[in-house]
Amino acid sequence: MKDLKNFFQPGSIAVIGASRNPNKVGHVLFKNIIEGGFKHEVFPINPNTDLILNKKVYPSILKVEKKVDLAIIAVPAESVLKTVQECNKKNIKNLLIITSGFKEIGRVDLEEKLQIFLKKNKINCIGVNCLGIYDSYNKLDALFIPRYRLKRPEPGTISFVCQSGAIGAAILDIATEQGHKFSKFISYGNATDIDESDLLEYLSHDEKTKVICLYIEGIKNGKKFFETIKKVSKIKPIIALKGGLTKQGSQAALSHTGALAGDKEVFFGIFAQTKVIKTDSLEEMFNTASLIEKNLSFKGNRIQIITNGGGYGILSIDEIAQSKNLALASLSEKTIKELRKNLPKIIKIHNPLDLLGDATTERYKVALENCIKDKNIDAILLIVLYQTPLITTDIVEIISESHMETKKPIIIVSTGAEFTQTLSRALEKNGLPTFTYPTNAINAIDKVVWYQEKMKSKEKL
Amino acid sequence: MKDLKNFFQPGSIAVIGASRNPNKVGHVLFKNIIEGGFKHEVFPINPNTDLILNKKVYPSILKVEKKVDLAIIAVPAESVLKTVQECNKKNIKNLLIITSGFKEIGRVDLEEKLQIFLKKNKINCIGVNCLGIYDSYNKLDALFIPRYRLKRPEPGTISFVCQSGAIGAAILDIATEQGHKFSKFISYGNATDIDESDLLEYLSHDEKTKVICLYIEGIKNGKKFFETIKKVSKIKPIIALKGGLTKQGSQAALSHTGALAGDKEVFFGIFAQTKVIKTDSLEEMFNTASLIEKNLSFKGNRIQIITNGGGYGILSIDEIAQSKNLALASLSEKTIKELRKNLPKIIKIHNPLDLLGDATTERYKVALENCIKDKNIDAILLIVLYQTPLITTDIVEIISESHMETKKPIIIVSTGAEFTQTLSRALEKNGLPTFTYPTNAINAIDKVVWYQEKMKSKEKL
Numbered sequence: 001m002k003d004l005k006n007f008f009q010p011g012s013i014a015v016i017g018a019s020r021n022p023n024k025v026g027h028v029l030f031k032n033i034i035e036g037g038f039k040h041e042v043f044p045i046n047p048n049t050d051l052i053l054n055k056k057v058y059p060s061i062l063k064v065e066k067k068v069d070l071a072i073i074a075v076p077a078e079s080v081l082k083t084v085q086e087c088n089k090k091n092i093k094n095l096l097i098i099t100s101g102f103k104e105i106g107r108v109d110l111e112e113k114l115q116i117f118l119k120k121n122k123i124n125c126i127g128v129n130c131l132g133i134y135d136s137y138n139k140l141d142a143l144f145i146p147r148y149r150l151k152r153p154e155p156g157t158i159s160f161v162c163q164s165g166a167i168g169a170a171i172l173d174i175a176t177e178q179g180h181k182f183s184k185f186i187s188y189g190n191a192t193d194i195d196e197s198d199l200l201e202y203l204s205h206d207e208k209t210k211v212i213c214l215y216i217e218g219i220k221n222g223k224k225f226f227e228t229i230k231k232v233s234k235i236k237p238i239i240a241l242k243g244g245l246t247k248q249g250s251q252a253a254l255s256h257t258g259a260l261a262g263d264k265e266v267f268f269g270i271f272a273q274t275k276v277i278k279t280d281s282l283e284e285m286f287n288t289a290s291l292i293e294k295n296l297s298f299k300g301n302r303i304q305i306i307t308n309g310g311g312y313g314i315l316s317i318d319e320i321a322q323s324k325n326l327a328l329a330s331l332s333e334k335t336i337k338e339l340r341k342n343l344p345k346i347i348k349i350h351n352p353l354d355l356l357g358d359a360t361t362e363r364y365k366v367a368l369e370n371c372i373k374d375k376n377i378d379a380i381l382l383i384v385l386y387q388t389p390l391i392t393t394d395i396v397e398i399i400s401e402s403h404m405e406t407k408k409p410i411i412i413v414s415t416g417a418e419f420t421q422t423l424s425r426a427l428e429k430n431g432l433p434t435f436t437y438p439t440n441a442i443n444a445i446d447k448v449v450w451y452q453e454k455m456k457s458k459e460k461l
Numbered sequence: 462m463k464d465l466k467n468f469f470q471p472g473s474i475a476v477i478g479a480s481r482n483p484n485k486v487g488h489v490l491f492k493n494i495i496e497g498g499f500k501h502e503v504f505p506i507n508p509n510t511d512l513i514l515n516k517k518v519y520p521s522i523l524k525v526e527k528k529v530d531l532a533i534i535a536v537p538a539e540s541v542l543k544t545v546q547e548c549n550k551k552n553i554k555n556l557l558i559i560t561s562g563f564k565e566i567g568r569v570d571l572e573e574k575l576q577i578f579l580k581k582n583k584i585n586c587i588g589v590n591c592l593g594i595y596d597s598y599n600k601l602d603a604l605f606i607p608r609y610r611l612k613r614p615e616p617g618t619i620s621f622v623c624q625s626g627a628i629g630a631a632i633l634d635i636a637t638e639q640g641h642k643f644s645k646f647i648s649y650g651n652a653t654d655i656d657e658s659d660l661l662e663y664l665s666h667d668e669k670t671k672v673i674c675l676y677i678e679g680i681k682n683g684k685k686f687f688e689t690i691k692k693v694s695k696i697k698p699i700i701a702l703k704g705g706l707t708k709q710g711s712q713a714a715l716s717h718t719g720a721l722a723g724d725k726e727v728f729f730g731i732f733a734q735t736k737v738i739k740t741d742s743l744e745e746m747f748n749t750a751s752l753i754e755k756n757l758s759f760k761g762n763r764i765q766i767i768t769n770g771g772g773y774g775i776l777s778i779d780e781i782a783q784s785k786n787l788a789l790a791s792l793s794e795k796t797i798k799e800l801r802k803n804l805p806k807i808i809k810i811h812n813p814l815d816l817l818g819d820a821t822t823e824r825y826k827v828a829l830e831n832c833i834k835d836k837n838i839d840a841i842l843l844i845v846l847y848q849t850p851l852i853t854t855d856i857v858e859i860i861s862e863s864h865m866e867t868k869k870p871i872i873i874v875s876t877g878a879e880f881t882q883t884l885s886r887a888l889e890k891n892g893l894p895t896f897t898y899p900t901n902a903i904n905a906i907d908k909v910v911w912y913q914e915k916m917k918s919k920e921k922l
Contacts, residue, residue: 105807145849149877162772164775166773166849170770176878177879217772249778255771283900313713314704315628315710317709317713357626385627385630388610388627389486416631418612420631436744
């Protein structure tokens with residue numbers, strides 16, 4: 001296993017190609033590292049200037065006297081090899097190379113020379129042609145995108161490994177806005193040295209990472225990848241999205257990260273043989289992550305629906321009935337009796353449990369309490385449409401308290417504008433996963449149940 | 462065809478069961494009608510009070526001396542028939558009955574008696590067991606949900622016919638927040654008298670309606686429904702979502718709106734034989750509506766992708782290659798030549814046209830101008846990830862101007878937090894459809910192209 005610790009917890013950083021010009025990658029990178037709150041020393045390197053953001057600039061990495069753990073390189077492609085050689089001379093063995101203009105534009109020659117040098121001198125390198133890395137715990141913001149354009153996430157348990165830089169940026173931005181919390185974000189571009197397998201293996205041992213999201217286009221070494229995900233997916237869930245599934249998409253991937261995207265069937269075969277959670281879209285990836293992030297543990301696959309929207313109940317039943325891994329719960333005799341006693345007669349006691357358009361907070365309380373106790377139910381899909389007039393806002397406390405007192409997963413679905421979104425955010429803060437539509441929630445539950453069942457079946461063997 | 466004009470443009474309204482108690486449906490309804498800005502007379506009816514919201518209350522509908530075009534009824538289920546009889550005595554032939562507690566809870570007897578009376582006396586009735594109606598042009602807000610919980614949409618071209626009340630409310634709320642504009646919203650509940658077919662037929666002749674969204678669980682009269690959608694879908698696009706597709710979902714539908722949900726294959730067969738646009742989720746329904754709403758006209762199905770995120774380009778190619786009705790455009794020789802001349806050499810001129818992570822606004826301008834001119838391209842999927850640093854905000858004007866000057870559909874995909882969302886909203890205001898993920902955009906384009914091709918093939922016959 002490659003030791004990548006110095007990429008995420010370096011004791012000092014050099015930014016080679018740091019610039020005074022705010023439009024240059026080398027400026028934005030340096031600025032973000034400083035403003036991101038990195039606690040150790042940062043050395044800007046540039047032969048043509050003395051001061052950047054009030055920091056003393058060194059003309060060359062060789063002029064830095066102190067030890068440098070990580071060099072971040074943002075010089076033109078033609079100068080990269082020379083820069084790397086200088087870093088080697090200074091005994092810097094960890095490089096993050098942002099620079100593009102290699103294999104992905106046909107400059108295979110440039111990339112191969114670099115690759116040979118890295119290998120020969122046992123240098124670890126992330127990049128080339130990448131967006132950078134972000135570590136929320138160590139406040140290391142080595143991304144070349146301005147902070148006003150891309151929100152930085154709070155510390156959390158998701159690590160996101162992304163071959164494509166722009167996808168990574170866009171998704172990190174929206175996922176952060178949606179309240180997801182991240183441990184690490186790694187854009188690894190052309191994978192000239194460190195590839196997806198190295199990163200997955202490292203993250204599998206990273207205490208701060210509980211779930212790995214992975215966007216890949218192609219892989220460099222199929223056998224290594226297969227062995228790695230087989231091993232890692234037993235330790236931590238990997239949620240994967242594959243770009244370049246079709247012949248046409250695969251051709252496009254070739255000119256993007258220079259990756260041979262490979263055969264669709266081969267990839268799906270590999271995912272199926274391991275415990276990798278396969279998703280079909282980025283939205284699905286983070287919907288799934290948001291359940292795992294919340295540490296939900298499904299004892300089984302039997303889902304009970306509680307709703308105040310009859311139609312949502314029906315659509316949810318349809319989704320569950322058509323899902324791959326979920327089943328509809330059947331209420332126990334005891335629960336039926338209790339609900340009959342404590343809910344208005346007009347309410348049919350079955351699945352979905354439709355509390356009707358005039359549902360009160362009290363009805364939800366009764367329904368929730370009894371379904372939590374019921375051993376025939378493994379998880380509750382709680383649909384709360386706040387538009388109906390008799391629901392009071394203290395339903396947030398009622399749901400949150402129930403959630404605190406049980407290990408049974410409760411997943412919330414609420415659709416609506418500000419009023420709804422405010423209440424959903426309050427539930428999220430209290431640790432409950434919330435979704436806008438039943439489809440998205442059920443799809444994510446389906447995937448997580450699949451993974452957890454697969455883990456259990458392994459344990460039994 | 463039933464004349465439903467008085468439901469949407471009544472000259473006067475009575476609210477029977479109007480109440481002083483803010484928690485009662487009859488209060489919220491009356492309040493919303495008043496505060497919604499309805500311009501004609503509204504008579505509250507209640508035997509137990511004199512004044513509601515400073516309006517004189519009548520003890521009985523029979524005490525109102527003026528002509529009443531529409532009576533909205535929110536009295537207990539047991540009193541509904543008597544109330545309807547009084548309305549008939551006063552010669553009111555249009556009733557909106559909000560009250561629930563009929564067929565959907567097993568009181569088939571109550572509903573049948575009502576139904577017989579309505580038929581015998583030729584009374585038009587929407588409901589029972591419904592949320593009400595909303596007409597944005599006539600400022601008629603006859604929904605029983607408080608305005609702070611449910612946003613009311615601005616006048617637009619979508620009419621939404623929804624069997625389920627709570628779904629309708631939730632979706633109207635979120636769709637409004639997302640900027641969709643509506644003509645009419647109709648929750649029709651148990652369809653005791655007026656059913657989905659009557660509403661579709663009426664809307665097909667409604668000048669203010671350009672696209673109809675339809676959520677149905679079951680239908681009352683299959684033959685009538687088939688004949689109606691066959692006719693209506695030739696005049697206006699109908700985007701349909703069917704609840705109760707599975708055996709289990711169908712059973713749930715029975716206790717929701719008392720509807721027999723019917724066989725999945727039968728429904729899909731009916732949709733396929735007509736021009737109804739079938740969707741699989743509410744999100745998909747409104748994504749599709751948002752394209753039709755913008756009046757896009759696709760001359761063909763060949764899509765060109767322009768992007769600054771390579772990964773998004775690849776995922777989009779995958780989606781289009783796997784779609785049912787779309788094809789990838791091939792740039793003409795002339796366009797290739799122009800783009801080669803005017804874009805940096807590093808950029809590969811093909812589909813997707815990846816302007817790279819350092820894309821400038823100028824690159825987008827060049828790409829857009831040339832693709833608009835290219836006759837090999839029927840529509841442009843324009844992916845703009847605003848996280849990359851060299852894009853300036855004047856890209857909004859550049860895209861908007863291009864859009865003004867061409868009839869070729871330009872569909873925008875941008876993913877991100879506030880910065881991105883602000884720019885997306887600006888584009889939406891200028892008439893461009895914007896989506897968060899490529900998947901959603903391509904899925905909606907696929908459906909609209911299917912509909913427009915089907916309409917064209919008809920014209921040719």
